[in-house]
């Protein structure tokens with residue numbers, strides 16, 4: 001959609017792009033495509049994986065085309081998750097600990113992790129017996145679909161950024177991307193976090209299994225990292241999420257399907273939904289990651305603690321309002 005070349009992205013923006021305080025709302029879709037290109041370039045993937053620039057551009061454009069215009073799981077969410085992964089790679093200096101292929105796998109998984117998301121979650125897919133649930137036998141239907149769409153894009157020669165890899169390298173990246181994308185199903189959250197907890201004390205970057213769990217955790221952290229961002233960037237995302245949640249529960253009511261409680265507009269509010277998500281999902285997950293990367297505390301844990309205070313105050317205020 002745009003002809004701005006990556007050369008015109010200033011040094012200041014490039015540096016900013018490596019941090020969680022980056023404000024996605026200032027950029028249009030065409031600009032985000034250029035910024036994604038910068039991420040792949042600045043991590044040196046073009047050289048390491050022999051990717052031609054026009055093939056990367058075609059690939060990114062196809063990815064963009066395969067995200068739907070829905071309130072939350074859209075291309076902007078894809079951009080944010082990828083940008084957070086990019087920031088985490090720099091902040092933790094992962095370039096000195098993992099291979100280029102591993103880093104590429106993580107960034108590409110973030111980019112592809114919600115491709116063609118329809119705006120209704122797995123529970124809905126299964127209850128409504130959608131085509132996706134039928135195709136994937138109720139097993140992570142969405143995540144299986146996101147991943148299949150990703151490799152569908154890569155099957156077109158003009159988009160195939162993996163085409164110059166050896167058979168072995170391709171196999172490694174494909175296997176790892178499938179694992180990372182399937183790991184974003186929140187139904188598996190405890191399973192994956194518990195696995196990470198058991199290996200974290202003896203973590204070894206040269207151990208293949210350890211590395212695999214870390215890569216899944218990094219993709220998961222990036223996926224649910226909105227509250228890591230400055231409040232002015234994060235709060236609009238919550239409105240988008242609730243819009244998509246309410247849309248699903250309204251449809252469930254209309255069709256006589258079981259109503260997902262955390263999506264019910266009669267039951268959840270902005271602060272209530274956020275305080276429990278931060279307490280029970282974000283804090284336990286981030287706490288485990290900073291044991292491995294203490295330098296991340298200020299970047300991911302502190303903002304989330306601040307957000308918890310902000311939404312706790314909002315929750316208290318709304319309760320007091322109801323009493324008077």
Ligand SMILES: Nc1nc2c(ncn2[C@@H]2O[C@@H]3COP(=O)(O)O[C@H]3[C@H]2O)c(=O)[nH]1
Pocket residue numbers: 073121184185186223224225226227238241273274277
């Ligand atoms: N309450 C709440 N849920 C979130 C937030 N960010 C992500 N999620 C949930 O985490 C899920 C991650 O996987 P999905 O994309 O399926 O759907 C996402 C939401 O259900 C958030 O900021 N608040």
Ligand SMILES: [Zn+2]
Pocket residue numbers: 077081113114223
């Ligand atoms: Zn996502």
